[in-house]
Amino acid sequence: MNDWDRPVFDMREPLALEMEPGHDGPLFLAIAEAITRDITRGRLKPGARLPGTRALARELGVHRNTVDAAYQELLTQGWLHAEPARGTFVAQDLPQGMLVRRPVPTPMDPVAPRAGLAFSDGAPDPKLVPDKALARAFRRALLSPVFRAGADYGDARGTSSLREALAGYLATDRGVVAEPSRLLIARGSQMALFLAVRAALSPGEVIAVEEPGYPLAWEAFRAAGAEVRGVPVDGGGLRIDALEAVLARDPRIRAVYVTPHHQYPTTVTMGAARRLQLLELAQRQGVTLIEDDYDHEYRFEGRPVLPLAARAPEDLPLIYVGSLSKLLSPGIRLGYALAPEPLLTRMAEARAAIDRQGDAPLEAALAELIRDGDLxxxxxxxxxxxxxxxxxxxxxxxxxxxxxxxxxxxxxxxxxxxxxxxxxxxxxxxxxxxxxxxxxxxxxxxxxxxxxxxxxxxxxxxxxxxxxxxxxxxxxxxxx
The missing domain is CATH 3.90.1150.10 (Aspartate Aminotransferase, domain 1)
Known part of the structure; x- marks a missing residue:
């Protein structure tokens, strides 16, 4: 049986990795490169489970920490996805075009890119995760009488403990008044964005987005049945004059997606005057605003900038999306959305159809980290x-x-x-x-x-x- 015929991965068999001879970088990067080659050529497919770090270290004859460093590198780059208590898997949502069987670069090929350093799109450092505190909280959640009795389990909006903790966190940290009943916990902000557009738009309607902007959000919107229309940004973020012109030309635009805190990808912050103009325009035109506040915690200087959701009129349909993955690690898939009751109900119904509930023990553990101040x-x-x-x-x-x-x-x-x-x-x-x-x-x-x-x-x-x-x-x- 050759490599192409071998099963993706069988937990009863070792995972044979071929590392390039003469690799002059750290050993963990050589291991990471070997895994990415097997993913791009199709040997390791999306969703495939990888062996544990101890098992692979034994197979390769290296220290376990070396394999762990390789996995962490690939988690950061988005090649892998970790699930607590289940293992490490090849990511399901690899960028389009990566899953083509490609020739494996050889050491003699002078134009083949070498694995090495990477500037990511803004991923956090997984080495900074408060793993000990998280592990303690996760263990307590698994052993708690409430969890064992099955209570607080099965709500498509997420566990009430995390929604209550998040409501307090958002009020204190961001000035956002959030009733727990209007919060939905999702497996990452990507799911929250998909559910938001699924609830706010009918198939064939259009959402206006920033350009340049966030391609993964566009893919989520398209998957939800929406068309995507670009609106230019400048040194102050989304151009309100350009948005107003686009809205006047196309009545099918029913929502606007923005990243006002740190515009993705340019990082600029939308100023107070432009934020007020955006809120006034959205209310006047009757469109839904979807605010993606993906890294609010990371403000290094200057006065705190409150989200649009903190000052939006009550009658303006605004869906506020955030993530704890950016605060912790890309491998911890946990996002959330705050929305008016009618929209949130539709989001919860759509979520229940594809993913009946979230990870209750993880949600309970993160609720404890918030309440105890560890987060x-x-x-x-x-x-x-x-x-x-x-x-x-x-x-x-x-x-x-x-x-x-x-x-x-x-x-x-x-x-x-x-x-x-x-x-x-x-x-x-x-x-x-x-x-x-x-x-x-x-x-x-x-x-x-x-x-x-x-x-x-x-x-x-x-x-x-x-x-x-x-x-x-x-x-x-x-x-x-």
Whole structure:
């Protein structure tokens, strides 16, 4: 039986990985590269379970921590998905085009990209997760009499304990008045966005989105039956004048999707005047606003900026979407949505049809982390770490790329928007890829208009040494 005929993965058999000879990087990256090759060539398929770190370490003859580091790298990049108490799996939602059987690069191929460093789209560092506190809370949730008796189990909106804890958290941290009955817990913000559009729009209606913007949100909206229409952004976020013009031209637009806190991907914050204009326009036109506040916790300086949901008129249909995955780890899939009762009811009905309930023990554990203050302490620690990494990246970019690229220092978030000066971002990304650095050029975030010549540099999952090396490669790869 050759590799192509072998089962995806059988827990009774070892997983044979072929690592490139002569790999000059860390061993954990060689393991991560071998796994990604098996995913892209089709040997490991979406949803396939990977062996535990102890079993794979034994098979490869390496330390367990090395395999764990490889898994964490792939979790951060989105190749893998971890489920507490179940294991680690190949992600189901890999980007389109990755699941094609491709030739495996050989060491003799001078143009084959090498696995190495990657600027993500803004993923957090999973090494900072308060794993001990989370493990204790998860164990208590599993052993609690309430959980064992089956109470508080089966509600499509999520466990009442987490909805109550989140309601208090949102009121204290973000000024958002949230009744627990109007909250829905989802398996990540991606599910929440899908449910939001499924509830707010009928098939064939249109949602206006920011451009450049968030492609995974667009895919969720299309999967829910909506058409997607781009509206340009500028240095202040979504352009309200352009949105008003689009609404006047197309009466089928029934919703607007925005990321006002840190616009994705450019990181700019929408100012107070423009926020008020957006709320007034949405109310006047009778459209639903979907606010994606994906990384609110990461504000490093300046006065706190409250969400649109904190000051929206009561009669304005606004669905507020957030995520705890950005605060903890991409492997912990937990998002939430706050919506008016009619919309939330429709969201819960749609959720029940595809996923009867969430992960009750995980939700109970996270509720405990919120109530005990562990989540707040983690957020404060993470902000200190990420601010230092942002400042280091900004200093190094200013030192090594002056005159070749520019950026505005973001007040928060986990990424930086680097604009190329007179150069093709695609060519630059290809050159950097050959040197071992993965970049996300502007074409990844374009919907209808021309691709911005820029990169989204998600730095949070890189330590200081990795940031320095990444900037070094970036500077050495500047196209002529």
């Amino acid at each position: 707040g302490r983690h957020a404060r620690k993470a902000r200190r770490v990420y601010r230092a990494r942002r400042d280091l990246l900004a200093a190094l970019l200013g030192e090594h790329l002056a005159g070749r690229a520019t950026f505005d220092l973001p007040a928060g978030g986990l990424a930086l928007w680097l604009r190329c000066e007179g150069r093709s971002a695609d060519d630059w990304a290809k050159a950097a890829g050959q040197a071992g650095l993965t970049l996300l050029p502007g074409m990844r975030f374009a919907l209808e208009g021309p691709a911005p010549q820029a990169f989204r540099l998600g730095y949070a999952a890189l330590d200081e040494g990795q940031i320095a090396r990444a900037v070094e490669i970036l500077a050495q790869s500047v196209p002529g």
